[in-house]
Amino acid sequence: MASASQQGKSVAVKTSASPSPETLEVLSQAFSKFGPSDLTIRTSDDKEFHVHRRVICSKCKFFDKAVNGPFKEAASGVILMPNDPPAAIAALLQYLYMDNYWYYPVDEKSRSLDYLFHLEVFIVGIIYDVGFLQWHAHQGFMICFKLHGRPTLSKIPRVISKLYESTPESGRNSLRDWFIEYSTDKFEALLKYPEFLEVMIRFPDFHRPVAKAVKERSKLLHEGIADLQAAVDVPRQPKQMPPRWSLCPSCSKSRVFRGVCDMEKIYCTNCKRVHDAEEFLDNFDMAPMMPPTEEDIAREYS
Known part of the structure; x- marks a missing residue:
């Protein structure tokens, strides 16, 4: 052996x-x-x-x-x-x-x-x-x-070294595969120990797959962060509220229509009638947008 x-x-x-x-x-x-x-x-x-x-x-x-x-x-x-x-x-x-x-x-x-x-x-x-x-x-x-009997991270490099010193590079080696995956997962923590860096230098057949896996994981992490940032940076679209200026279905004049918060009732400031939203919206959707006059504004906020 x-x-x-x-x-x-x-x-x-x-x-x-x-x-x-x-x-x-x-x-x-x-x-x-x-x-x-x-x-x-x-x-x-x-x-x-x-x-x-x-x-x-x-x-x-x-x-x-x-x-x-x-x-x-x-x-x-x-x-x-x-x-x-x-x-x-x-x-x-x-x-x-x-x-x-x-x-x-x-x-x-x-x-x-x-x-x-x-x-x-x-x-x-x-x-x-x-x-x-x-x-x-x-x-x-x-x-x-x-x-x-779980070893501390400081002992992991010695275990890896023992495994790689004593087994050939060729052929299937399930524990080598497992330690490559484990070291990739604990890579940042293991880098704190000089013994781990020594193992990375001494055993290229350990270093190469670990470095490749860490690089791939870092790439996926950065891509995930970029996607998340892009999702966060998407500007919010303002809530589309129905226009406040249109024609009253009763008097057919351009006046300010003031709706309650839930828009169930709409009030015509010209004819003083209150309309159900369902009754009003058919005309509301097709009516042209009309800019308010000074009189409309004054009446709206009186």
Whole structure:
């Protein structure tokens, strides 16, 4: 597995150093169902897992090639895995035997870093090409990240760095996709941390999609603001009120017609009659607009 310093400055991410006793007990019970073992896997903490070739080789191409190819592991029956977290290797073996894995933290302090354990299992699934293990680890990571053990923003750059250092650029990587989306959403806040800028510089395959997404989001935001501003700046059209000068349907003379607020009744200042709006409006709409005389104005405001 790729080392933590593969692409420059190493990033220390602490998780449980070795499998918990509960994990080892579960594995021991799973191994016992298949009879005597014929292969040994040794991790960096010198723990040995006595497994069965027909089980792990049928589900993992890496073990199949190591055992059945022209490698020393085929002759010795021992596969050394010194570069991988022992707890993640235990989870890999548990998955190969049981189609799932369970996390048993060594102590309460380790529980606060659950999301990093699942991240390491996800990386192991990528490196050893075990697709469904990646899916399970992704789900475990999201549950721990969102529900408990959520890291502060200051820790996000280290998690991204761990992911990008340890997984290849090519191929599908669902956690990379998720962190690109997450970093785009939290971009302004993450920019406050120099470590995030370092990650942006060190990993172009992270920087490019994030920069593109931020630019697109900024463009859409500006367009939305412009549309909103344009809507706000539209001048209000004055309320079109019926003309106040026209012909009375009774006296047919040009006089001021004064309507009440709801325009239900219209008063003729010439013949002194009050007309219903419905009666008056037919004539009102067709009558020519007539300017008021001084007499009309005086009568209107008397």
